[in-house]
Amino acid sequence: MAKTTQQMSKQSATSTNNMNATESSQTGVIDEPPPISPEKLKVIKKEQKNRLDGVDRATLVELFRQMLLIRRFEEKSAEAYSMGKIGGFCHLYIGQEAVAVGALSAIRKDDYVLTSYRDHGQALAKGISADAIMAELFGKATGCSKGKGGSMHLFDREVNFLGGHAIVGGQIPLATGVAFASKYKGTDQVTLCFFGEAAVNQGAFHESLNMAQLWKLPCIYICENNQYGMGTSLSRAMSFHEIAEKGAAYELASEFVDGMDVLAVREATQRAVERARKDYLPTLLEVRTYRFMGHSMSDPGSYRTRAEIEKYQERDPIKLFSSSLKEEGIIDDAKIAEIEKKIREEVEHSVRFADESPLPGPDELYTDIYANPVQPGKRRE
Amino acid sequence: MAVITMREALNQALREEMLRDENVFLMGEEVAEYQGAYKVTKGLLEELGPKRVIDTPITELGFAGLGVGAAMVGLRPIIEFMTFNFSILATDQIVNSAAKMLYMSGGQFKIPIVFRGPGGSAFQVSSQHSQALESWYAYFPGLKVVMPSTPADAKGLLKSSIRDDDPVIFIEQERMYGNKGEVPEAEDFTIPLGVADIKREGTDATIVARSIMVPVALKAAEALEQQGISCEVVDPRTIRPLDIDTILESVKKTNRVVIAEESHPFCGVAGEISTEISERAFDYLDAPVKRVSGADVPMPYAKNLEQLAIPDVERIVAAVREVAYAD
Numbered sequence: 001m002a003k004t005t006q007q008m009s010k011q012s013a014t015s016t017n018n019m020n021a022t023e024s025s026q027t028g029v030i031d032e033p034p035p036i037s038p039e040k041l042k043v044i045k046k047e048q049k050n051r052l053d054g055v056d057r058a059t060l061v062e063l064f065r066q067m068l069l070i071r072r073f074e075e076k077s078a079e080a081y082s083m084g085k086i087g088g089f090c091h092l093y094i095g096q097e098a099v100a101v102g103a104l105s106a107i108r109k110d111d112y113v114l115t116s117y118r119d120h121g122q123a124l125a126k127g128i129s130a131d132a133i134m135a136e137l138f139g140k141a142t143g144c145s146k147g148k149g150g151s152m153h154l155f156d157r158e159v160n161f162l163g164g165h166a167i168v169g170g171q172i173p174l175a176t177g178v179a180f181a182s183k184y185k186g187t188d189q190v191t192l193c194f195f196g197e198a199a200v201n202q203g204a205f206h207e208s209l210n211m212a213q214l215w216k217l218p219c220i221y222i223c224e225n226n227q228y229g230m231g232t233s234l235s236r237a238m239s240f241h242e243i244a245e246k247g248a249a250y251e252l253a254s255e256f257v258d259g260m261d262v263l264a265v266r267e268a269t270q271r272a273v274e275r276a277r278k279d280y281l282p283t284l285l286e287v288r289t290y291r292f293m294g295h296s297m298s299d300p301g302s303y304r305t306r307a308e309i310e311k312y313q314e315r316d317p318i319k320l321f322s323s324s325l326k327e328e329g330i331i332d333d334a335k336i337a338e339i340e341k342k343i344r345e346e347v348e349h350s351v352r353f354a355d356e357s358p359l360p361g362p363d364e365l366y367t368d369i370y371a372n373p374v375q376p377g378k379r380r381e
Numbered sequence: 382m383a384v385i386t387m388r389e390a391l392n393q394a395l396r397e398e399m400l401r402d403e404n405v406f407l408m409g410e411e412v413a414e415y416q417g418a419y420k421v422t423k424g425l426l427e428e429l430g431p432k433r434v435i436d437t438p439i440t441e442l443g444f445a446g447l448g449v450g451a452a453m454v455g456l457r458p459i460i461e462f463m464t465f466n467f468s469i470l471a472t473d474q475i476v477n478s479a480a481k482m483l484y485m486s487g488g489q490f491k492i493p494i495v496f497r498g499p500g501g502s503a504f505q506v507s508s509q510h511s512q513a514l515e516s517w518y519a520y521f522p523g524l525k526v527v528m529p530s531t532p533a534d535a536k537g538l539l540k541s542s543i544r545d546d547d548p549v550i551f552i553e554q555e556r557m558y559g560n561k562g563e564v565p566e567a568e569d570f571t572i573p574l575g576v577a578d579i580k581r582e583g584t585d586a587t588i589v590a591r592s593i594m595v596p597v598a599l600k601a602a603e604a605l606e607q608q609g610i611s612c613e614v615v616d617p618r619t620i621r622p623l624d625i626d627t628i629l630e631s632v633k634k635t636n637r638v639v640i641a642e643e644s645h646p647f648c649g650v651a652g653e654i655s656t657e658i659s660e661r662a663f664d665y666l667d668a669p670v671k672r673v674s675g676a677d678v679p680m681p682y683a684k685n686l687e688q689l690a691i692p693d694v695e696r697i698v699a700a701v702r703e704v705a706y707a708d
Binding site for chain 1: 484627
């Protein structure tokens with residue numbers, strides 16, 4: 001069993017660190033190999049229901065709607081990919097919906113989000129339209145990056161979505177810089193930085209955490225630990241698996257979070273956001289989750305057993321949440337059907353929109369290389 | 382005009398631009414309390430304060446990426462590499478983030494950032510500290526690459542680079558920081574990027590030289606003048622975008638060209654300029670284009686070997702005599 005972060009916080013509290021010490025939310029985390037026992041599932045469910053109390057009904061329904069939108073959008077992306085409508089790489093977010101939706105529900109519209117190449121979920125949750133994302137996947141001029149970025153490089157300045165970045169860990173220093181700018185300018189905006197657990201082995205992660213704590217930057221580092229870096233399991237790639245505890249090396253506040261419970265992610269992010277907004281303090285969240293699909297559409301997933309995936313599917317964040325909401329009388333089958341219908345329309349519309357949108361004009365090949373293109377050779381007066 | 386060192390000229394440019402725009406900040410190893418490893422940032426911490434002038438840990442990838450992120454949301458970072466050799470650790474952020482962000486975001490996120498510091502050979506600092514990396518960075522669309530050769534150019538080009546909305550790789554030369562020259566004192570003195578400068582006019586042969594090869598080429602031109610060969614020395618100043626037109630104009634006039642550089646020859650900037658000349662002015666050439674490059678070896682430590690590795694006046698003179706069929 002893992003040591004809890006509480007134990008770690010006791011250690012770091014004895015240091016010179018004067019920030020809020022590490023907190024623990026060691027509940028419901030997938031900390032055992034499958035199968036998950038029925039008793040454990042009951043505990044998980046009870047914990048989620050306890051969390052329902054503090055959240056208003058409209059928000060709960062909205063969280064459910066966003067997760068379902070991501071699921072249906074991704075299913076449709078897979079279909080479009082299989083039909084050859086989407087090229088290149090396409091990394092689906094199915095299974096991890098609670099992470100993006102829970103975390104982004106804890107921030108304001110003017111806060112910043114950066115993530116990896118597995119970026120459709122965060123982009124939808126941040127408010128980029130399904131139309132603009134699907135059009136980007138289709139490589140169309142109406143895409144959120146004008147068809148120049150593709151699946152891995154979604155951007156939207158309007159909603160402060162600062163990208164999908166496709167070098168593992170590359171977004172971590174960038175997000176640190178965005179947070180640096182907020183503090184420099186004296187705003188209270190916070191930055192959420194998402195990355196997979198494989199990025200934790202990169203120098204960029206460690207360099208960034210060091211600077212963020214050294215300079216007290218309002219960045220929240222959210223490690224989506226889906227347990228596989230492409231086809232390599234965590235146990236084959238990382239000498240010490242308790243990623244949240246790595247924050248202690250830099251005296252960062254850190255938490256383990258159950259990434260299959262949207263409300264657990266939301267609550268942990270809210271705590272981190274408060275630290276960041278009030279005191280410019282960074283946080284590391286290790287959110288334990290699981291991707292139900294391959295690393296990308298071209299990954300047959302031979303490194304995992306069907307049984308392993310099925311056991312995690314018992315903890316499907318959407319099923320878990322909808323059943324909690326139903327049992328508490330917050331939502332009923334009719335309402336779910338209504339939401340499902342609207343989402344299907346929205347996703348179908350995005351495919352039609354993307355299909356019918358024009359390709360980028362050939363002249364777009366040579367635009368956006370420089371913000372200030374210099375015509376060389378203009379002689380000085 | 383005041384006569385100052387290149388170090389002082391760069392310092393003036395930094396100070397003036399930081400006073401002009403509070404979104405400009407300077408970050409790097411030893412830039413603040415130590416006053417800069419080469420004293421280029423002397424006095425800036427005292428005048429501008431620790432918010433604007435920031436000492437970093439030795440973490441090049443990290444602070445280069447931090448700079449790019451800050452630039453995404455409106456700041457204008459100046460990131461100093463103690464030497465460009467250390468920028469190699471940061472190339473992921475320079476190449477994959479800074480150079481491509483505007484393009485892959487469909488024009489939404491410009492990156493107004495300057496990466497600056499000394500590059501090229503120094504004084505017997507051996508292989509890992511003596512590298513001319515301009516051809517690396519000039520390779521990438523999205524980056525601009527600037528290499529000044531005089532104090533005035535250093536000041537005017539650095540000010541333009543800081544005001545520019547794109548990522549600029551500004552490569553100084555460690556051995557030139559003490560070089561003196563006249564520098565205009567006007568606060569609005571700038572030199573536009575992408576404009577070559579004719580450092581000496583001549584009629585018989587063109588020497589294209591950049592950075593520390595410019596003073597070497599000028600000395601060679603003086604020696605050649607004594608030998609009856611009149612050389613024009615063209616300094617591109619900006620490697621990307623390259624003012625090829627000025628180079629071509631000169632070549633069309635002199636019909637002979639030598640390109641001097643301290644970098645390795647293979648896949649280098651001289652090779653690129655040579656190709657441009659071949660493609661666009663072949664009919665004007667009276668001799669094949671000649672390169673004088675640094676030796677194709679890691680830089681040695683021993684003083685005599687180091688001298689052999691860096692182009693000197695004699696090699697440039699010999700090259701010009703060769704293209705002029707003077708021997």
